[in-house]
Amino acid sequence: MRTLIFVNLFLLLGAVSYAQKVNKEDSTMLRKIYDTALLEGKSYQWLDYLSNNIGGRLSGSLEAEKAVQYTKEQLDKLGLDKVWLQPVMVPKWTRGIPEYAYIETAPGITSLANVCALGGSVATPEGGLKAQVIEVKGIEDLATLGKEKIQGKIVFYNRPMDPTQIATFSAYGGCVDQRYAGAMEAAKFGAVGVVVRSMNLRKDDFPHTGSMTYGDTPEKNRIPACAISTNGADYLSSALRIQPDLKFFFKQTCKVYPDVQSYNVIGEITGTEFPNKYMIVGGHLDSWDLGDGSHDDGAGCVQSMEVLQIFKKMGYKPRHSIRVVLFMNEENGLRGGTKYAEEAKLKQEDHVFALESDAGGFTPRGFSFDTDDANFTQIKSWEPLFKPYLIHYFEKGGSGADIGPLKNDKIVLAGLRPDSQRYFDYHHAENDTFDAVNKRELELGAATMTSLVYLMDKYGTKTEMSTLKK
Known part of the structure; x- marks a missing residue:
């Protein structure tokens, strides 16, 4: 019995020694x-x-x-x-010439907005697009508002990345659907364009682009989509609370080949x-x-x-x-x-x-x-x-x-x-x-x-x- 115990102990020590050697070899290699x-x-x-x-x-x-x-x-x-x-x-x-946008609170009274076209978006009409804005927190809000309140307007998706998420990719995943599918869904309710809050936890003036899809939306029904910087999104949201009938203008010349x-x-x-x-x-x-x-x-x-x-x-x-x-x-x-x-x-x-x-x-x-x-x-x-x-x-x-x-x-x-x-x-x-x-x-x-x-x-x-x- 003692011999068996000794043999088992010897084998165990040998295995530990080998594991340590391998670990040391790997440590040295790293x-x-x-x-x-x-x-x-x-x-x-x-x-x-x-x-x-x-x-x-x-x-x-x-x-x-x-x-x-x-x-x-x-x-x-x-x-x-x-x-x-x-x-x-x-x-x-292709993006075309740099995008241009402004918020119009009264005829002739405007504030510039930092925007960029979303990747894959169609262009605005040649002279740009100007319309009233309706703010939503996500795609799910569209059905609640209905076509009557959305038709002819620009949908402004303003759901921010969740700052309480320590894993920032989880925060990104929680709101990127409005960028990717926002235009496709808004077009179903008669919207003429889409403005999306940039996927960014920081408050700054950089608009963030990214891919989007129109799904099976016919080309004639596709609406232009752009991203607005986080500072711009906050300003637009504040302005809408004061003046709900303000207008937003943007022009982009992007093209799909x-x-x-x-x-x-x-x-x-x-x-x-x-x-x-x-x-x-x-x-x-x-x-x-x-x-x-x-x-x-x-x-x-x-x-x-x-x-x-x-x-x-x-x-x-x-x-x-x-x-x-x-x-x-x-x-x-x-x-x-x-x-x-x-x-x-x-x-x-x-x-x-x-x-x-x-x-x-x-x-x-x-x-x-x-x-x-x-x-x-x-x-x-x-x-x-x-x-x-x-x-x-x-x-x-x-x-x-x-x-x-x-x-x-x-x-x-x-x-x-x-x-x-x-x-x-x-x-x-x-x-x-x-x-x-x-x-x-x-x-x-x-x-x-x-x-x-x-x-x-x-x-x-x-x-x-x-x-x-x-």
Whole structure:
């Protein structure tokens, strides 16, 4: 009996010793990854060029085409095993000349308003659109008011993001429907236009654009839609309380064109043991046109490129094939993510892990995961490795829009989760520019992503490991 106890104790101590060794090896590797990102990273340099030499990269634009060419060139320089462009048809919408708007409280007495057209909106009549305004807090108010009170007016959606939500993406999700579907729904009640409060927790003068839809509304019945800054929305709401019959004027010359061809940009380091099992990391290369798209999502693109740059710099040879995918057209169509998933299915490619960065280049806090309990338990066991870097957030939840089409019952999907408190100050607005990105925060995010990819590559997913044992 004593011999059995001794043997069991020996085995237990051996297992603990091995676990400590593995943990130390991983800890050392993560330290090297962070050092490489902070001392020899290229993400900030790449973002500088994307933002300041190319600018906003609206799908179908010349700038988007330049971004494709530039990022492919940079991936070529890394000495990857493969770099290629994946063709994808994308929508083309242009803003036209800068929008103009004012609030008219009496003939000749006006106050300027800061607005921008929503992505995909139709233009106003050539001379602009002026009408009385009816304020609502959400789409659900339309049915309550009825066509009699709405017809011939501009609907003003003024439901703010909930400031009590600590998770700002939850606050965004609580009111973004009025931007996306507001015009489609208001048109059913005879509205002639739509003004939407910007999705922004901060009070400022920057209108925030974003995608919208008309659904199956006939073209002749589509009404123009614009966003107004948070300060402008507060002023308009206050003015309406004093003078309900005031008028709002706005003019925009945006236009929708036929689809055009663009590309996803893809680079790969081929796996040494599992070359036909793929792990991908990516962000979306397109952006809105008001700023230069540094946070949304230039940051995610260069961080994803940095993952492969760090592996090459360190001489790390992954077991699985690691791909960086820079998706085109996340903002107003998700065509790039959909196309990549379609091609992967057509080629019967086995994707086991995908990580997306599309929440800005702020200080990384951790990750959210769309996976089963077995995989999540393994991932949670790595949490102590990240704590020295103040990375504590490992939770089940969403991942990313572009990798979403890859979802099945086997793949592990993940999203980088930076601190989100400032993200919506810049999201889809003119101030989403390079100067708003902190170099160190950007590099820490890239290192955090690389570390997770390394661990996923080393240990594999529970699904694939169970398959290999059979």
